[in-house]
Amino acid sequence: MNRRKFIKNSTLLTGSISLVGINQISAKESKVETQIAKIKPNRLKIGDTIGLIAPAGYVSEKALQESIENIEKLGFKTYYTENVKSKYGYLAGEDEVRAKDLNHMFENDKVDGIFCIRGGYGVARILRQINYDAIKANPKVLVGYSDITALHYAIYSQTGLVTFHGPVATSTFNEFSVNNFVKTVMNPEAKTVFTPADDSEKGSDYKTYVIREGKAKGELVGGNLSIAVTFLGTKYDVDYKNKILYLEEVDEKPYRVDRMLTHLYQAGKLEEVSGIALGVFSDCDSKVGSAQGERSLSLQEVLYDKLYDLGIPVIYGLSFGHVENKYTIPFGINAELDVQNQTLILTEPAVL
Incomplete structure (x- = not known):
């Protein structure tokens, strides 16, 4: 290829790259401009x-x-x-x-x-x-x-x-779960406060403990940990930036919880959130005294190891997950997490 032809082709290539860059920026801007607005459903009433x-x-x-x-x-x-x-x-x-x-x-x-x-x-x-x-x-x-x-x-x-x-x-629709359901989807107030049930006598899984103190604000997103992880890289994933992430799990060994949290971290999700509210991770701890337990980190060790250094408020043991006493948590509603007081507060009604 002679020099004149090379320069001509290089100029065309540079122009093409510039156009690609502009198109990519336009696409990103368009995505922001067409962000889906939040929709609240009508509240439920007796007789519905x-x-x-x-x-x-x-x-x-x-x-x-x-x-x-x-x-x-x-x-x-x-x-x-x-x-x-x-x-x-x-x-x-x-x-x-x-x-x-x-x-x-x-x-x-x-x-x-x-x-x-x-x-x-x-x-x-x-x-x-x-x-x-x-x-x-x-x-x-x-x-x-x-x-x-x-x-x-x-x-x-x-x-x-x-x-x-x-x-x-x-x-199980016990008094705790029914009360939290009613105040979330039937009779909401300007602020709805969730506090944990006293379930500590049920075992170490239910013990509430602070991983890192502080307060956080943001929209609530999350649910079951293993399901949330499967949405990474799909069109059904949600924006985690400045959100309060709530997670629960059942019957997963500590190393599996470690793997899933590591996946969220490496995807950049955990660094984006403002705080993390963990429910009960039922039957997810290592069995003390067993061969598996001797080789394993405890669930609490895994949670501290993966979440403390994020530098955001994190608490374990709030009342949601595969447990009898449950909150009804609205996905997408603004909330405040107060780790010291062990409260999750909805700062807007979740229904109309």
Whole structure:
């Protein structure tokens, strides 16, 4: 190649790179400008109709009847389709069946709110079949936890609708859980204060302890740790910047908790959040005296090791997760975390 031709080609290449850079900047600016606005659902009232769905694991007849009884004791009517009785291996029916049921509940004007019957596994499989336009046009309270974390992430990222990390319909609806549910989705005030239940006698998993003191403000995002990690790099992930991250887990060994927190850290997520509220990590500690326990770090050691040096407020043992005493936490609502006083405070109503 002669020198004149080389210079000409180099000039064209430089111009192309500049245009690519401009296009990338424009795309980023466009993404910021089209950020989805937050949508709050209407509050639930006594006498409202609750749609029962099974977007994840298989539901037995006993679990269905228990769900109906629990929800009706709260003062609601219940509605479900025959789809909740479907079974496809460990799933509550094939993907299209479960997605159809979810879409139907949002599209049905007679349904005021939605409860997931149980978690398990399977929500992630239906995310591409959900009608997000219908959800955005018909915002409703949706409640659940564990695998339902996948719905919270997907619905919030795609529509801006505030959903609720709270009891599934088969949960224990004791006084603590009912009171926290009512003050979040039925009778909210300008500020709603969550304080932990006194469950320390149930074991070390339930002990509340401070990892790093301080106060944090920001919108609430999170849920089950193992589910949250699976959304990294997908279009269903959410912005973590200046958010309060809440996490819970069940039946994961300390090294697995370590691995998942390390994944979040290496993805840059933990460095972005303003504070971390940890619920109960049920059955996640090493077994003292066992061969596995002797080789393992304790759960508490892992949490200190991975989270203390972030330099942000972190607390363990708040009342949410695979436990009987549960908060109902709104995904996307502004809150304050006060580690010293062991409180999580919603600073705006989560419902209209």
